[in-house]
Amino acid sequence: MKLKHILVGLLGVVIVACAGFFAIAWKSAIAPITPPDRASFDQALVHKGAMLAAVGNCTACHTQPGGHSFAGGFALPTPFGTIYSSNITPDPETGIGAWSEAAFNRAMREGVSRDGKHLYPAFPFDHFTLVSDEDNKALYAFLMTRPPVKQTPPANELPFPLNVRLVLAGWKTLFFNEGAYQDVASESAEWNRGAYLVNGLGHCGACHTPRNALGAEKAGAHLAGGQAEGWTAFALDASSPAPVAWTQDSLYAYLRQGWHPDHGVTNGPMGEVTGNLGLLPDSDVHAIATYLASLMGTPSPERVQKGEEIRKQVSDSLALVSAPSPAADTPTGRGQAIYEAACATCHDGSRPLPFGGINFHLSTTINAPDAQNAINTVLFGLPAASGRQSAIMPGFAATMNDQQLADLLAYLRDNFAGKPAWADVASRAADTRNGKFQVSVRPSDGIERGPDNIGAQDQ
Ligand code: HEC
Numbered sequence: 001m002k003l004k005h006i007l008v009g010l011l012g013v014v015i016v017a018c019a020g021f022f023a024i025a026w027k028s029a030i031a032p033i034t035p036p037d038r039a040s041f042d043q044a045l046v047h048k049g050a051m052l053a054a055v056g057n058c059t060a061c062h063t064q065p066g067g068h069s070f071a072g073g074f075a076l077p078t079p080f081g082t083i084y085s086s087n088i089t090p091d092p093e094t095g096i097g098a099w100s101e102a103a104f105n106r107a108m109r110e111g112v113s114r115d116g117k118h119l120y121p122a123f124p125f126d127h128f129t130l131v132s133d134e135d136n137k138a139l140y141a142f143l144m145t146r147p148p149v150k151q152t153p154p155a156n157e158l159p160f161p162l163n164v165r166l167v168l169a170g171w172k173t174l175f176f177n178e179g180a181y182q183d184v185a186s187e188s189a190e191w192n193r194g195a196y197l198v199n200g201l202g203h204c205g206a207c208h209t210p211r212n213a214l215g216a217e218k219a220g221a222h223l224a225g226g227q228a229e230g231w232t233a234f235a236l237d238a239s240s241p242a243p244v245a246w247t248q249d250s251l252y253a254y255l256r257q258g259w260h261p262d263h264g265v266t267n268g269p270m271g272e273v274t275g276n277l278g279l280l281p282d283s284d285v286h287a288i289a290t291y292l293a294s295l296m297g298t299p300s301p302e303r304v305q306k307g308e309e310i311r312k313q314v315s316d317s318l319a320l321v322s323a324p325s326p327a328a329d330t331p332t333g334r335g336q337a338i339y340e341a342a343c344a345t346c347h348d349g350s351r352p353l354p355f356g357g358i359n360f361h362l363s364t365t366i367n368a369p370d371a372q373n374a375i376n377t378v379l380f381g382l383p384a385a386s387g388r389q390s391a392i393m394p395g396f397a398a399t400m401n402d403q404q405l406a407d408l409l410a411y412l413r414d415n416f417a418g419k420p421a422w423a424d425v426a427s428r429a430a431d432t433r434n435g436k437f438q439v440s441v442r443p444s445d446g447i448e449r450g451p452d453n454i455g456a457q458d459q
């Protein structure tokens, strides 16, 4: 009898807990509206929205390569399965045409769709929650004045129970802090502006912060280095692996123009980020640089001195490591032969950045904690951007096997970074070639999928 009582009691607890959970998890639908007249939106607001949409990279995730802008269906591979982005054009049936501004604000602030269903954090609402009502108003005006496109994205490919959206309510209880950005009173207005852009719309942490097993950004590891689209997004805190420490000025220049003489050009998904920041006023890019430089902190005098030595020796074209050349039949010896035959003309040549290759003493990629970005760059190179000049590098996937790549990188690490070889280059290279790691290959400053010409669409 006693056992029965305990079981009944437990059942009661479970029922109450479930009811409580459903009370939190349940979100009501917001009534549909007739799509507002495009002419009802203020043009200045629409233009502001275009700029904000670029900072939020909405086009990149909501457009299939070669498809209509914002029509969705772009596949986002996650460790849990593939999630497809929604159609956010103002088509009333397949897009957000029937969404009121309140419904749009709730999606940005809480990650909830108009019909009340929870959204996957592949949509970075954990960052967008910080966006102000005023900026959401401009984003809404911009999206509602885009050409409507009728297109339904494919169904997500997620295993049970992750395909049940109610699970997301649990995820939110554990990891999601809802609420607009609050100024930090002890910091300057510029710093706060930078923090708002970096942690909110810019969602830099979505790539640059490591994630836990449930896909949430790790607490206490803000911008400590993460993964994105088959690339490593380097640490932007005090643990930055850049050989020459970043400064506010170099961060500003790199984010403004997509490259810096001490750090090279942006690669992989970062190219698109700097391409998009191109629409921001200088003051906002300065604010981002101010905030990031404060996160990185003042580098130690030793680090500054080391950086100065590297810069001087690179500009004097002196070999930094005076060690004798490795014996020809060792991995580094074979790697040196490949470097001299295939890389040195550009990476030890006289053509300056951004069109010449960086001297590897300066390369974060060669100094990084893992080999992934070096492997991606050597295999796939840097494709040319269409319709404008960009930094270009040939890919070596067809001409170099995995062992040659491992030897080459062993030499680059030893000679240019003074660090031990990465252990797993050959196997990582094989997984990169066979598609186990899906790598997005983009031109250096990556504005190929920037928002369609606004003027032309608004006529
Ligand atoms: C990193 C990729 C990514 C970025 C960047 C991104 N989105 Fe999304 N978004 C998604 C995905 C994926 C979904 C679908 C989530 C789901 O089905 O649960 C989505 C869903 C949405 C929805 C909900 C639509 C619906 O029908 O429920 C809205 C609204 C939205 N995004 C707006 C935006 C805006 C505005 C921006 C730019 C400020 C943006 N997104 C940037 C990936 C992204």
Ligand code: HEC
Pocket: 263, 264, 265, 266, 267, 339, 342, 343, 344, 345, 346, 347, 353, 354, 355, 356, 357, 358, 359, 362, 363, 364, 365, 366, 373, 374, 377, 378, 382, 391, 392, 393, 394, 396, 408
């Ligand atoms: C035709 C010229 C050319 C050749 C040959 C070439 N590269 Fe590059 N490479 C570039 C350019 C241009 C860039 C972009 C500017 C930059 O950041 O270095 C680049 C970028 C890189 C980067 C990214 C550096 C960083 O930290 O941003 C790596 C790594 C790299 N190349 C490795 C190699 C290796 C290894 C070889 C030889 C197998 C090679 N490259 C051959 C032109 C070349």
Ligand code: HEC
Pocket: 197, 198, 202, 203, 204, 205, 206, 207, 208, 228, 231, 232, 233, 234, 236, 240, 241, 242, 251, 254, 255, 263, 265, 266, 267, 268, 269, 270, 271, 273, 288, 292, 364, 365, 373
């Ligand atoms: C979609 C993923 C993604 C987003 C979003 C993103 N980054 Fe990056 N970022 C990367 C990757 C990948 C790299 C490394 C490749 C390279 O060297 O260009 C990188 C490199 C960088 C670097 C160079 C670091 C170094 O030491 O070489 C800086 C600085 C940077 N990002 C700043 C930012 C800022 C600021 C934001 C937000 C406005 C941001 N990133 C958003 C993926 C991203």
